Amino acid sequence: MDTKQHIAIFTTACLPWMTGTAVNPLFRAAYLARDGRRRVTLVVPWLSPGDQEHVYPNGVTFGVPAEQEAFVRKWLEERTGLGSGFGIRFYPGKFSKEKGSILATGDISEFIPDEEAEIAVLEEPEHLTWYHHGRRWKTKFQRVIGIVHTNYLEYVKREKNGQLQAFFLKYINNWVTHIYCHKVIRLSAATQDLPRSIVCNVHGVNPKFIEIGKMKQGQQQRGEKAFSKGVYFIGKMIWSKGYKELLQLLLENQNKLPGLQVDLYGNGEDSEQVKQAAKNLSLDVKVYPGRDHADTLFHDYKVFLNPSTTDVVCTTTAEALAMGKIVICANHPSNEFFNQFPNCRQYNNRDEFVKAILKALAEEPFPVTDEQRHQLSWDAATERFVAAAELDQVSSKKLLPPTPRKFMSVSINTPDLRRNIENASAYVHNAMSGIEVVRRGFGAFPKSLQPDEQQRKELGLAYSGGKGPKL
Numbered sequence: 313m314d315t316k317q318h319i320a321i322f323t324t325a326c327l328p329w330m331t332g333t334a335v336n337p338l339f340r341a342a343y344l345a346r347d348g349r350r351r352v353t354l355v356v357p358w359l360s361p362g363d364q365e366h367v368y369p370n371g372v373t374f375g376v377p378a379e380q381e382a383f384v385r386k387w388l389e390e391r392t393g394l395g396s397g398f399g400i401r402f403y404p405g406k407f408s409k410e411k412g413s414i415l416a417t418g419d420i421s422e423f424i425p426d427e428e429a430e431i432a433v434l435e436e437p438e439h440l441t442w443y444h445h446g447r448r449w450k451t452k453f454q455r456v457i458g459i460v461h462t463n464y465l466e467y468v469k470r471e472k473n474g475q476l477q478a479f480f481l482k483y484i485n486n487w488v489t490h491i492y493c494h495k496v497i498r499l500s501a502a503t504q505d506l507p508r509s510i511v512c513n514v515h516g517v518n519p520k521f522i523e524i525g526k527m528k529q530g531q532q533q534r535g536e537k538a539f540s541k542g543v544y545f546i547g548k549m550i551w552s553k554g555y556k557e558l559l560q561l562l563l564e565n566q567n568k569l570p571g572l573q574v575d576l577y578g579n580g581e582d583s584e585q586v587k588q589a590a591k592n593l594s595l596d597v598k599v600y601p602g603r604d605h606a607d608t609l610f611h612d613y614k615v616f617l618n619p620s621t622t623d624v625v626c627t628t629t630a631e632a633l634a635m636g637k638i639v640i641c642a643n644h645p646s647n648e649f650f651n652q653f654p655n656c657r658q659y660n661n662r663d664e665f666v667k668a669i670l671k672a673l674a675e676e677p678f679p680v681t682d683e684q685r686h687q688l689s690w691d692a693a694t695e696r697f698v699a700a701a702e703l704d705q706v707s708s709k710k711l712l713p714p715t716p717r718k719f720m721s722v723s724i725n726t727p728d729l730r731r732n733i734e735n736a737s738a739y740v741h742n743a744m745s746g747i748e749v750v751r752r753g754f755g756a757f758p759k760s761l762q763p764d765e766q767q768r769k770e771l772g773l774a775y776s777g778g779k780g781p782k783l
Contacts, residue, residue, distance in 0.1 A: 316351045317703065319344060320424045320453075322403075323435035324414055326356035327384045328368045332627060333461055336515050337435045342388055343516075343694040345398040352398040355423055356384075357405030357414045360766055367407050367414070377402045377771065391518050392690075404767035406757050413439065417760040417767065419446025426452070431706060434458045437496060441488040443756045445745040448738050449492040457701045458493040459514065460503045463646075466622045470552055491738040497700050499625040502646035513625050513649040514697035516690030520606050521634040525680055528611065528636045532679065539614035539637070542573055542673060546605055546628055547620065549580030554620025557642075559589050559597075561619060561665055566595045568666045574617065578602040605631050614638060615672045619665075625649060629656075634688045636680050638672040640665070652687065654678040 321341050325334035337354060345352040358380070364373040374380040381400045389395025403420040407413075420440070421432070429452045434440045437458030441449070449456045464485065468477045482504060489496055489506045496509035531538040547553045555576070562574065572595050576586065579602040590597040603609060605628055616632035618641045625646060632639050633653050641647045643658040650656040655677045659665040686692050698704065744750050752758060763773060 316349060317706065318351050318353075318428045318430040319433060319703075320353045320355055320428070320431070321433040321435065322355045322420060322440055324357065324405075324416075324439050326358075326380065326402075327387055328370075328372050330369070333435055335518075336461070336627075337433075338384065338388060339392070339516065339518070339690050340433070340435075340514075340694070340697065341398045342392060342394040343690045344697075346394060348397075351428075353401055353424065353428070354398060355401050355403055355420065357416065358402035358767070358771055359405055359407060359414065360770060363405075363407040366409065391520055402771060404763035404771060404773075406760070408755075408757070411755070415443065415757060415760065416440065417757065417763050419444070421447050421449060421452050424452075429453045430455070431701075431703065432456045433701075434493065436461050437489050437493050438464065438485040441492045442484065442754070443745055443751055443760065444488075444492070445742060445761055448742070450494060455495075455701075455703075455706050456493045458489055458496040458506075460496060460498045460506065460509075461624060463503055463622055463624050465504055466502075467552060487737065488741065491734055491741060495701065497697070500646045500648060502621070502644065503624050510700060512696055512700040514693050514700060515625060515627070515630070516693035517627070517630045517634045517688050518606070519689070521631045522685050522689060524606065524611060525634050525636040525685065529679055532636075532676070539612055539677070541575075541613040543615040543617050543669065544575040544577065544610065544613045545617050546577040546602065546610070547618070549576075549578035549583045549586055549599075549602070551582050551585070552622050553578075553580070554618060554622070555582065555586050557619040557621065558617065559586070559593070561662065562593055562595055562597065564662055565666050566593055569595065569669060572596070572669065573598070575600060575613075611635070614677065615640060615669070617641075617669070621646060630688055633680070634685065636677050638675070638677050640668045640672060653680075653684055655680070 321337050323333050323337040325331050327334050327338065341352050341354040344350055358377055359367060361373050361375070374383070384400065385395040401423050403423050404417045405414040406417060408415055432449060432453040434449070434456065437460065465478045465482060468474055468481055471477060485504055486506060493508065496506045497514055498506065498509050498511050499513050499515060501511050528538045545554070545558060549555065574595065574597045576590065576597065576599045587599045590599050614637060616629065616637050616639045618626055618629050618639065620626060621642055621644045623646050629639055629641060629647070629650060633650065633655055637655065639650065639656045641650065641656065641658055643660045647658060651658070657668045657672060659668050746761065748759070751760065763771070
């Protein structure tokens with residue numbers, strides 16, 4: 313009898329899209345499965361070729377899911393040596409240009425058989441449950457853990473009628489996470505405070521960044537000049553990713569930072585505007601296309617400057633610290649985890665920003681200790697996740713497959729009134745999410761209650777008569 317703990321990790325993106333919800337769940341799956349005590353399945357979206365062309369870089373597309381799975385495993389193995397040990401399954405998704413994200417079609421919980429439905433990890437639980445219609449997550453799985461990646465409220469506030477949109481989104485997020493998650497892990501306090509949530513950074517850095525840091529520290533120990541370049545920033549080139557704050561700070565303080573050179577790296581829809589704004593500064597600010605942060609081009613930079621306050625926990629900040637660099641960032645809840653590292657310098661105002669830059673340029677980074685490297689690693693991130701999710705407290709006994717029952721089961725004899733209210737709330741959401749006009753009104757794709765014929769063919773799904781996928 314299989315006594316291994318079954319964990320299904322559902323996420324909203326997949327490589328080769330180099331976004332946090334593609335990369336971090338992949339690492340999580342690999343490291344959770346590494347010791348062999350758990351049976352882990354990563355459940356990722358499959359996009360039809362037309363959508364792939366809009367999302368995946370450099371013209372990379374896949375004809376069948378097996379090709380994409382091979383790509384994902386090769387990418388992971390090259391960076392960690394952990395290319396196998398866990399399963400990968402694909403659910404049908406569609407790319408929303410308006411939202412800049414992938415939305416599921418159909419009930420994706422059905423891609424895990426009932427006999428394997430023990431623990432579900434929802435990476436971006438709000439995103440995965442806004443339009444969910446089908447089995448209730450907490451009915452199918454013994455334990456459902458949400459991990460909040462994105463500060464949706466902050467992004468929405470920057471749009472037209474942003475405050476009003478944020479007001480409604482806040483309550484919708486509270487609603488869906490409450491009825492579908494047993495516990496929610498927020499990567500930082502920069503995110504919305506959700507029901508049953510705790511703050512814990514359960515992300516780590518790609519091991520190659522730690523190896524780069526060890527190499528640079530070796531150079532320092534040998535008396536070599538490890539960092540010959542100055543200040544840089546890397547990130548998706550859209551205003552909301554910190555470029556607005558950065559260029560504003562440089563504009564306001566350019567007379568106090570004579571001779572400062574800053575190199576910016578990134579791709580995005582605001583690239584041309586960022587280039588033009590940089591030209592208006594008297595400082596030497598150069599703008600370059602984006603590149604992999606582990607590229608040798610970045611090894612010799614000493615100072616990573618990141619004023620962004622829209623991130624939840626900035627991956628590039630963690631990577632820069634792992635590489636032994638000095639990091640200058642805002643004193644903000646999204647950066648709280650980095651306070652423990654001596655090479656992280658945080659500022660509260662313009663004067664502190666200037667002082668931090670001048671001090672960083674005049675000094676060498678502190679040596680990174682083994683314990684500090686461990687805290688940045690995926691080994692430590694996995695330890696934090698297991699503890700925060702209380703995985704060791706979940707019974708290892710395999711339950712019988714859940715018996716079919718109505719979505720809401722409420723008895724006036726049940727003493728737990730709160731459970732009855734939650735069941736009723738879940739019933740309302742399920743009913744509303746099954747009405748096409750309501751779904752469309754809240755931003756869902758047309759006819760997204762079931763995969764379309766093309767998606768069924770690509771994923772090898774049989775027609776289910778409107779009751780979810782049949783694998």
